Amino acid sequence: MKQPKIQIRDLTLFYGEKMALNSISMEIPEKEVTAFIGPSGCGKSTFLRTLNRMNDLIPNVRITGEVLVDSLNIYDKQIDVVNLRKKVGMVFQKSNPFTKSIYENVAYGPKINGIHDRKKLEVIVETSLQKAFIWEEVKDRLHDSAMGLSGGQQQRMCIARALAVNPEIILMDEPASALDPISTAKIEELIFELKKNYTIVIVTHNMQQAARVSDLTAFFYLGELVEYGKTRKIFTTPDKKQTEDYITGRFG
Amino acid sequence: MDNPIENTGFVFSKESLRKKFRWSEFFSEKIITGVAFLSITIIVLIFFFVFRETLPIFHQKKETKKIESVQKQEQYNGEETSVAKNSAGQEQYGVITKDTLMMENQVPGEDTIVRGSDEATVKSLLGKEWLPVSDRPRYGLVPLLVGTLKITLLAILFAAPIAILAALFSAAFAPHWMREIIKPAIELLAGFPSVVIGFFALMVMASFFQNIFGYDTRLNAFVGGVAMALAAIPIIYTITEDALTAVPRSYTEASLALGASRWQTALFVTLPAATPGIFAAILLGIGRVFGETMIALMATGNAAMISVNPFESVRTLAATIGAEMAEVVFGDTHYSVLFLIGSLLFIFTFCLNALAEFYVKGRLVKRFQGK
Amino acid sequence: MSKKNRITGALFVGTTAFSAFLIIAVIIILLVVIIIGGKDTFSWEFLTSFPQDGMMKGGIFPAIYGTALLVVIMSVAAVPFGTITAIYLTEYASETSILAQTIRFAVRTLATVPSIIFGLFGLGFFIKFVGGGMDDVFLGGQLKWGQPNILWASLTMSLLTLPVVIVSVEEAIRTVPREMREASLALGATKWETIRRIVIPGSRSGIMTGTILAVSRGAGEVAPILFTGAAYYLATLPTSLSDQFMNLGYHIYIMATQSANVDQTLPIQFATTLVLLMLTFMLNLTAVIIRSRLRRKAK
Numbered sequence: 001m002k003q004p005k006i007q008i009r010d011l012t013l014f015y016g017e018k019m020a021l022n023s024i025s026m027e028i029p030e031k032e033v034t035a036f037i038g039p040s041g042c043g044k045s046t047f048l049r050t051l052n053r054m055n056d057l058i059p060n061v062r063i064t065g066e067v068l069v070d071s072l073n074i075y076d077k078q079i080d081v082v083n084l085r086k087k088v089g090m091v092f093q094k095s096n097p098f099t100k101s102i103y104e105n106v107a108y109g110p111k112i113n114g115i116h117d118r119k120k121l122e123v124i125v126e127t128s129l130q131k132a133f134i135w136e137e138v139k140d141r142l143h144d145s146a147m148g149l150s151g152g153q154q155q156r157m158c159i160a161r162a163l164a165v166n167p168e169i170i171l172m173d174e175p176a177s178a179l180d181p182i183s184t185a186k187i188e189e190l191i192f193e194l195k196k197n198y199t200i201v202i203v204t205h206n207m208q209q210a211a212r213v214s215d216l217t218a219f220f221y222l223g224e225l226v227e228y229g230k231t232r233k234i235f236t237t238p239d240k241k242q243t244e245d246y247i248t249g250r251f252g
Numbered sequence: 253m254d255n256p257i258e259n260t261g262f263v264f265s266k267e268s269l270r271k272k273f274r275w276s277e278f279f280s281e282k283i284i285t286g287v288a289f290l291s292i293t294i295i296v297l298i299f300f301f302v303f304r305e306t307l308p309i310f311h312q313k314k315e316t317k318k319i320e321s322v323q324k325q326e327q328y329n330g331e332e333t334s335v336a337k338n339s340a341g342q343e344q345y346g347v348i349t350k351d352t353l354m355m356e357n358q359v360p361g362e363d364t365i366v367r368g369s370d371e372a373t374v375k376s377l378l379g380k381e382w383l384p385v386s387d388r389p390r391y392g393l394v395p396l397l398v399g400t401l402k403i404t405l406l407a408i409l410f411a412a413p414i415a416i417l418a419a420l421f422s423a424a425f426a427p428h429w430m431r432e433i434i435k436p437a438i439e440l441l442a443g444f445p446s447v448v449i450g451f452f453a454l455m456v457m458a459s460f461f462q463n464i465f466g467y468d469t470r471l472n473a474f475v476g477g478v479a480m481a482l483a484a485i486p487i488i489y490t491i492t493e494d495a496l497t498a499v500p501r502s503y504t505e506a507s508l509a510l511g512a513s514r515w516q517t518a519l520f521v522t523l524p525a526a527t528p529g530i531f532a533a534i535l536l537g538i539g540r541v542f543g544e545t546m547i548a549l550m551a552t553g554n555a556a557m558i559s560v561n562p563f564e565s566v567r568t569l570a571a572t573i574g575a576e577m578a579e580v581v582f583g584d585t586h587y588s589v590l591f592l593i594g595s596l597l598f599i600f601t602f603c604l605n606a607l608a609e610f611y612v613k614g615r616l617v618k619r620f621q622g623k
Numbered sequence: 624m625s626k627k628n629r630i631t632g633a634l635f636v637g638t639t640a641f642s643a644f645l646i647i648a649v650i651i652i653l654l655v656v657i658i659i660g661g662k663d664t665f666s667w668e669f670l671t672s673f674p675q676d677g678m679m680k681g682g683i684f685p686a687i688y689g690t691a692l693l694v695v696i697m698s699v700a701a702v703p704f705g706t707i708t709a710i711y712l713t714e715y716a717s718e719t720s721i722l723a724q725t726i727r728f729a730v731r732t733l734a735t736v737p738s739i740i741f742g743l744f745g746l747g748f749f750i751k752f753v754g755g756g757m758d759d760v761f762l763g764g765q766l767k768w769g770q771p772n773i774l775w776a777s778l779t780m781s782l783l784t785l786p787v788v789i790v791s792v793e794e795a796i797r798t799v800p801r802e803m804r805e806a807s808l809a810l811g812a813t814k815w816e817t818i819r820r821i822v823i824p825g826s827r828s829g830i831m832t833g834t835i836l837a838v839s840r841g842a843g844e845v846a847p848i849l850f851t852g853a854a855y856y857l858a859t860l861p862t863s864l865s866d867q868f869m870n871l872g873y874h875i876y877i878m879a880t881q882s883a884n885v886d887q888t889l890p891i892q893f894a895t896t897l898v899l900l901m902l903t904f905m906l907n908l909t910a911v912i913i914r915s916r917l918r919r920k921a922k
Contacts, residue, residue, distance in 0.1 A: 080269055165811055287711065424639075437650055443836075454880075513632055544737070545845075577850045
């Protein structure tokens with residue numbers, strides 16, 4: 001087996017005095033979809049945010065252990081967090097377009113990377129929007145405000161915005177939780193398409209979704225990684241009782 | 253795959269992930285932090301420079317000789333209470349002659365006439381006469397202090413009950429649409445320049461009240477106090493309203509659930525729960541009135557006299573600075589005494605603010621969070 | 624509930640309502656009186672002509688011009704510094720740090736310092752210390768900057784209005800959703816890039832409100848400029864930063880208290896007050912409207 005894209009070793013996270021993640025170790029393979037499931041408050045979103053160090057923004061967070069991306073510990077003092085986030089993109093639970101035009105939203109990332117050539121930007125914006133399956137819907141109103149898009153469109157535009165920076169890994173924090181079934185289906189289709197080129201980690205509280213889109217599934221409970229393995233196995237013959245209870249809907 | 257996005261020029265590698273030093277980041281943070289210090293710096297500078305100008309009162313060695321000769325002529329001791337009364341009964345504005353208004357006339361470094369000795373000045377500060385421009389200048393702060401306290405007391409007596417009751421009305425009783433009118437209206441009152449309120453008091457209120465009460469002195473502490481109340485009401489109202497609306501819903505709901513009516517809940521639950529905030533509101537209202545200059549200058553009559561009668565003229569500390577600073581010679585005793593008054597005002601309002609801040613807010617937090 | 628109780632309640636609520644309406648009534652009376660007193664004199668010519676006959680007649684153009692110049696210079700100084708301080712408090716400082724709390728305390732203190740103290744400070748610091756120092760160093764002691772002028776008056780005023788800007792901008796910055804900051808950072812933007820491209824554009828309306836409120840405050844305050852640069856009467860408009868200037872508020876004060884014939888100039892005084900009141904009223908109204916929209920957006 002090839003080198004895993006992300007390796008987590010003994011990761012523990014505290015919010016102040018409270019332990020939110022307890023000694024988590026796992027490996028996330030390249031160009032596959034890994035889903036994190038678990039009841040709310042189990043730490044899965046927090047864990048996702050450790051993978052591109054978004055937790056740095058929250059005061060009183062203390063982290064021990066290692067997260068290796070391409071064998072590089074991203075919690076090393078020598079790591080540049082800003083560039084790390086270009087490599088590890090993120091899509092949030094609530095679609096969060098900037099109050100700018102669609103074009104400006106997608107071009108934001110390339111621009112801060114120093115690309116100001118109009119031609120180049122146009123190509124990047126178009127390609128990104130195409131990859132996110134939204135180009136056809138917005139190509140005639142690129143310069144309208146992104147706030148005018150529907151929820152599902154906004155979310156796909158946010159994915160396009162993340163793709164425009166050309167990341168290798170995309171973290172998705174419940175990307176479809178606020179969307180209707182049709183938009184959700186589109187997002188899932190998109191995820192399926194994206195995994196050809198990107199490593200995707202997705203947090204979801206929707207087990208069907210995890211079963212549909214992911215190759216691997218990790219079940220979290222109370223800040224611990226209970227079980228991790230092939231999605232099919234987790235959903236059919238889990239090793240742990242807790243996992244089975246959750247999957248079958250006995251709690252959570 | 254021919255992917256234009258991959259030509260963005262940013263390549264991921266060990267090298268690109270190495271911590272980078274970004275000048276713009278470094279400078280923006282340093283500059284922003286530096287600028288943020290400015291507010292603290294200004295406060296410190298105000299302390300320093302206002303105090304610095306008062307220092308000459310306490311050591312004026314260079315002029316000792318001149319002073320002695322002046323003192324010999326004067327042989328001043330004892331009090332002449334009649335002098336203070338001279339100024340009563342008429343409207344005074346401090347600045348009287350036209351040329352003293354034209355500030356071009358004051359040239360620093362001009363021949364300084366020393367009117368009083370350091371010792372005499374310091375002693376006279378505690379005296380009952382404020383006669384800075386007489387042949388024997390006396391800088392008694394007592395009448396100014398009494399005047400300021402009188403005005404403050406009157407203004408707060410008017411402003412506090414009205415503002416607090418109005419705040420209670422808009423926080424507890426008023427229908428939504430009425431609150432949407434009252435709040436902005438009082439915010440607008442807060443935006444009225446004090447010179448406008450002063451003008452209104454001087455031209456309209458003074459005559460109005462004189463017709464009602466029939467007193468002799470048209471401009472007096474009462475008129476000034478009412479006018480100052482107009483300036484203090486928005487402050488007291490706003491902070492009280494905030495404090496009242498900050499009272500947790502659970503308090504009032506508990507009271508209502510026990511069968512208390514809305515007004516009983518407002519009076520016996522909401523209002524007491526918000527007392528620290530209301531106290532802070534009154535403190536800040538006092539601070540506002542205490543340092544108010546233009547209204548005092550225009551509406552109080554500006555006679556430096558000691559009296560408890562609210563219908564007599566008064567001269568406040570702030571108005572004294574405002575009226576006399578323009579006519580003093582830079583650096584002489586009178587100038588320094590005015591700065592001393594400024595220092596007193598500053599210390600007083602600073603303490604009020606600090607008190608409102610630390611004591612009252614701390615209590616409020618404790619009360620609601622049970623710490 | 625007993626009848627007595629209900630009557631007490633009605634009386635109590637009535638008293639609170641009366642207090643609120645009393646305030647509103649006084650505001651209305653004040654407005655009406657000033658409008659009635661000033662409307663006959665108020666005209667385009669009044670706004671655009673110079674005073675005549677020792678200020679017994681004529682307009683108030685120099686006072687309007689001086690006030691405008693004052694608030695422009697003041698804003699140039701106060702708005703950037705106030706905005707940056709607000710950015711520091713919201714984006715850089717942690718809520719609990721001693722430094723941030725000290726700055727907040729300083730800002731609140733600054734907001735409660737009596738305006739006359741700023742005047743004293745302007746005199747002691749800007750005029751005597753900075754201005755006098757400039758004269759000594761650059762002009763060999765020749766008097767130019769070490770005396771009251773519009774620059775020192777404006778800078779003094781900017782200190783007074785600094786807290787107004789800080790508070791408004793801070794409130795606006797807090798309405799920029801955290802999600803947008805996160806989105807920007809997750810795209811690999813640095814903190815400063817996020818502030819510059821997302822936070823500041825997102826709080827433009829707050830910066831505008833702050834500026835308007837500061838201008839309104841600066842246009843109306845008189846105490847700080849009594850002895851830092853305002854002049855009773857000037858035959859010419861200020862042309863240099865070292866010139867003195869006329870000012871609406873100061874004009875009202877002088878005319879109402881030191882005019883040779885107060886009664887004769889009463890219409891001019893009312894009209895001048897009307898101009899100042901209208902100016903500050905409009906500015907505040909604009910700010911209140913923008914702000915209430917902003918608050919609704921934040922909800």
